[in-house]
Amino acid sequence: MAASTIEQPTANNVLVRLRGITNRFGRNTVHENLDLDIRKGEILGLIGGSGTGKSVLLRTIIGLNKQQNGSIEIMGVNMDTATEATKAKVRNSWGVLFQDGALFSSLSVLDNIQFPLREFTHISPALRESIARMKLHMVGLPQDAAPKFPGDLSGGMRKRVGLARALVMDPFLLLLDEPTAGLDPVGAAAFDQLVLTLRNSLGLTVCMVTHDLDSLYAICDRVAVLADKKILAVDTIPKLLDNPYPWIQEYFKGPRGRAAAFGKGVA
Numbered sequence: 001m002a003a004s005t006i007e008q009p010t011a012n013n014v015l016v017r018l019r020g021i022t023n024r025f026g027r028n029t030v031h032e033n034l035d036l037d038i039r040k041g042e043i044l045g046l047i048g049g050s051g052t053g054k055s056v057l058l059r060t061i062i063g064l065n066k067q068q069n070g071s072i073e074i075m076g077v078n079m080d081t082a083t084e085a086t087k088a089k090v091r092n093s094w095g096v097l098f099q100d101g102a103l104f105s106s107l108s109v110l111d112n113i114q115f116p117l118r119e120f121t122h123i124s125p126a127l128r129e130s131i132a133r134m135k136l137h138m139v140g141l142p143q144d145a146a147p148k149f150p151g152d153l154s155g156g157m158r159k160r161v162g163l164a165r166a167l168v169m170d171p172f173l174l175l176l177d178e179p180t181a182g183l184d185p186v187g188a189a190a191f192d193q194l195v196l197t198l199r200n201s202l203g204l205t206v207c208m209v210t211h212d213l214d215s216l217y218a219i220c221d222r223v224a225v226l227a228d229k230k231i232l233a234v235d236t237i238p239k240l241l242d243n244p245y246p247w248i249q250e251y252f253k254g255p256r257g258r259a260a261a262f263g264k265g266v267a
């Protein structure tokens with residue numbers, strides 16, 4: 001388990017508070033009366049079977065998907081009732097790495113990274129470029145990657161460019177949707193360590209959707225389990241191991257779960 005400095009839950013250490021969230025697409029109810037708290041400074045893993053609504057939940061947090069019911073509070077700001085100006089401030093304070101990376105294939109790496117600065121700030125082009133180059137460095141990419149196009153990069157490098165873009169507005173909240181999917185184990189472990197370093201050095205709060213058990217063991221302080229349309233449990237892995245819910249038992253104690261636990265000396 002990652003060393004955690006997370007305090008006990010109090011009203012003040014909750015960065016994102018979801019209450020009673022319901023999401024429906026036609027007759028498909030994806031979330032029903034879902035509650036979740038993301039605590040300041042934690043790395044929270046979000047797991048659940050394919051199609052259970054992990055990506056929809058991230059999209060709901062950032063307002064790309066409007067919930068039918070329930071409330072979303074970020075830093076104490078109710079994202080449905082606050083003024084536009086207040087909501088805009090909160091919106092500029094998160095960074096997102098989407099499941100498919102979502103880089104613009106016709107833009108260079110540097111232009112992809114500085115895209116949010118161009119859209120949401122009045123920063124001069126020269127300063128935008130310096131900030132983008134700094135973020136490139138921050139995610140461990142060489143400066144000669146700057147003029148390249150996404151199609152010229154490996155999958156791991158593209159993920160890092162996506163992360164650099166997610167960091168470009170200096171967010172306090174980082175939402176990552178399966179950031180290590182498709183990476184080889186060495187690349188995935190390096191990406192995990194990068195996320196951990198960023199959290200530790202910048203004090204970010206991270207919510208990371210993942211199917212990667214190694215990532216959960218390596219960097220997550222707590223893990224939230226999405227099943228039966230709600231967050232069924234959210235806890236440290238040792239505590240989740242005692243949760244009798246069959247999917248949780250199968251997930252952590254099936255062959256892949258045992259292998260990941262063995263690697264961490266938990267099994």
Ligand SMILES: Nc1ncnc2c1ncn2[C@@H]1O[C@H](COP(=O)(O)OP(=O)(O)OP(=O)(O)O)[C@@H](O)[C@H]1O
Nearest residue numbers: 025028030048049050051052053054055056057099
């Ligand atoms: N815009 C949309 N319109 C209609 N249905 C949608 C929409 N977005 C998502 N869904 C449905 O919501 C459900 C949850 O999808 P979601 O992509 O959140 O799953 P997921 O847990 O992220 O799965 P995976 O692990 O495969 O990424 C699926 O049944 C999906 O078809």
Ligand SMILES: [Mg+2]
Nearest residue numbers: 054055056099
């Ligand atoms: Mg998804």
